[in-house]
Amino acid sequence: MTSVKKIVVLKGDYIGPEIMTAGLSVLDAATRNEAFSYELIDAPFGGDGIDRAGDPLPQSTIDVSKQADAVLLSAIGGPKWDNAPRRPEQGLLEIRSKLNLFANIRPTKVTQAQIDRSPLKPQYVENTDFVIVRELTSGAYFGKPRKLEAHQAIDTMYYSEEEVTRIMHQGFKMAQKRNKHVTIVDKSNVLATSKFWRKIANEVGKSYPDVTIDYYYVDAMTMAIMSKPATFDVVIIPNLFGDILSDEAAQITGSIGQIPSMSVGESGPNLYEPIHGSAPDIAGQGIANPISMVNTVAMMLTESFDEKKIADKITAAVDYIIENHYVTPDMGGKMTTDEVTQKMVDYIKKYE
C-alpha cells in the first residue's frame, strides 16, 4: 500500500492564491487515475500568515512543514504588509533556514517554443539549458551583525567551510547527472568570502574528476549569461549573487511566469515555488499566468515523489496550451487564469 503524501500548501499573497488554485486543479486532474494519493495541508505563511496568524511564519507552520513530504509555496509579499513588524519576506528567509534548505535549484532552459519570447536574439539563446544552484541559508542574507542605525548600517557576509562544502557537493553531483560541467561564480578578486568559496570549489572539484570546472567573477558572469548562456551546465553561486543572477537567467528565457524552483536540504521536505513575485498590480483580475505554478507542481512530483509519469502529463498539458496559444495576457493571449487552467485539465482528461 502506498502511503498518503503530505503536501503543505502555503498559498501565497496577491496573485499567489490565484495560481495556487490553478496548480492544485491540475494536480488533481493528473493524479485522478493514478496510484498516487496525497493530502493537502493548508498553513498560514507570508502576508497570509500575518493576516491569519499574526506572523509571516507561525510556529505551527514550521512544525507542520517539518512533518510534510513536500512544501508547495506560491508567490508572497506585497505593499499591504510594507509596514508590518515582520514582513512576509522575513518568513521566507526563516522557513529556508528552519527547514535547512541550503540549496535553491533553478532550471534555465529555453525550448524551441520559447525562443521567440526571449529578449535575446535567437543565436544567443538557442540550446540554453543550465541549472543554477544557489546557496540559500547563509552568506549576506544571514550573517551577523546586521545593524540599521540612525547614521550607519551594516550587513555581514559569512560562510563556513561546511556550508560551502555541502553546496559544492550538491552542485557537482547534479553536474554528474547532467553535462558534467560546473561554473563557480564569485567575486574572489575582492571579497574574502569569495576567495574562500573558490578555494573550496577547487578542493571539492577534485573528488569529481569527470566534471570540468570554470570560474567566473560575478560581474563577468552577468555578461556571459547574456552572450553565451548555452555554454553553462551547473552554476554554483553564493546566496546574494544567486538571487541577482538567477533573475537575470530567468529573464533571458523571456518566461519568468513559467519557471519553477526547488529548495532542498540534507533531509526533510523540499520546498517548491515559482520564481516570480506576487504581482500586486494584476492581482484580483483573474489574469495571472498559472504556468509557473503548474510547472512547480510537476517539479514536485518528479523530485520529491519520483512520479515522473504524472509530471509528464502535466508538462504535456503545458506544452499543449502554449502551442495552441491558450495563454494569459502576459504571454500575448486573451485567456483568464481559470480558462487556461481548464484547458490543461481538459487536455489531461483526454490524454488519459
Next chain:
Amino acid sequence: MTSVKKIVVLKGDYIGPEIMTAGLSVLDAATRNEAFSYELIDAPFGGDGIDRAGDPLPQSTIDVSKQADAVLLSAIGGPKWDNAPRRPEQGLLEIRSKLNLFANIRPTKVTQAQIDRSPLKPQYVENTDFVIVRELTSGAYFGKPRKLEAHQAIDTMYYSEEEVTRIMHQGFKMAQKRNKHVTIVDKSNVLATSKFWRKIANEVGKSYPDVTIDYYYVDAMTMAIMSKPATFDVVIIPNLFGDILSDEAAQITGSIGQIPSMSVGESGPNLYEPIHGSAPDIAGQGIANPISMVNTVAMMLTESFDEKKIADKITAAVDYIIENHYVTPDMGGKMTTDEVTQKMVDYIKKYE
C-alpha cells in the same frame, strides 16, 4: 596663457598598454592644432606597478596622481600576478579610496549604429540611454572586518549616512541635467545597508522635486535592464551591486570594447578608464580594440578639461571607423589595433 594640464598615465597590463598607446596617439592628433597643452606623467600601477616598483600602488603614484588634473588608466591585472602578495586589483581599490573617488559613472547608450551588435532584439534595446552612478569607496568592498580563515570567511557591507548622502546628491544632480529621472537600486527587502540606502535616497530626493524616483530590488533590476533599458535615466547603486549590474548594462550594448567610465570625488582629479578587463588571452597579438580607450580620452577632455570641441573630433573619428568597418576582430573586422588607430588619426587630420 593656458596652463599645461597634467595627465597621469597608468598604462595597464596585457592589452592595457596596447590600447593606451592608441588613446594617446588619438589625443595627440586631436590636440595638435588646439590651444590645449598637456603633459603626460607615466606612473607605475597594477601589475606594471608590481613589476616596476614592487607594489600595485606605490606611494609615488598616489602622490603624483593627487597633484594631477586627471588620471588616465588602462585595463589592469592578469594571471601573471595571481600569487602576488598584493594583486593588481588591490591597487585599483586603493587608488579609488586614496583619491576619494566615491562615484563611478558609466554611460550605457545604444546608438542606431550599435543596435545590431546588441545581443538583445532591437525592440528591447532601442533608445537606451542611461547612466549608472555606482558608489565606489565603501560598501562590501571596504567594510571591516574582512577575514579569510581556515574554516570560515567574513566580509562586511557598511554604509555611513555621509557616504550614501553624497552619492545620492551626485546622482540627482546628474539627473537634473539629463531626463530628470532617478532609479534607486538596492535589496532593501533583505539587507540593512539597503534599507538605509533606500531611506536616504527618499530623503535626498525631496530636495530635487523636479526629479522623479523609482525603486528596484537588485534582482528585479537585472531583468529590467534587459527587458526595458530605455526607461532608465540615472541609476544610483551601491558598490557591489553596481559592479555587477554595470557589466550587465555594458553587455546589452554589445560593445564592452567601446565603453569608457569615470570616477569622481569631491575635489581632486577624476580617474578615467575603459570598463573592460586586460584580456590576457589576446594580449601581444596587436588586435585589441582601441575604441574604449579612445572614448575614455574623449570623456576626459569633456569632463575634466571642458574641451568638448576636441572631444567631438575624437568621437567623430570613432563614428567614422565604425561606419566604415575599420575595426578589430572582436567587432567583426580584420584590422589591427595600430591600423584602426591610424585610420582615426588620419581622419582627424583631414577633418581639421
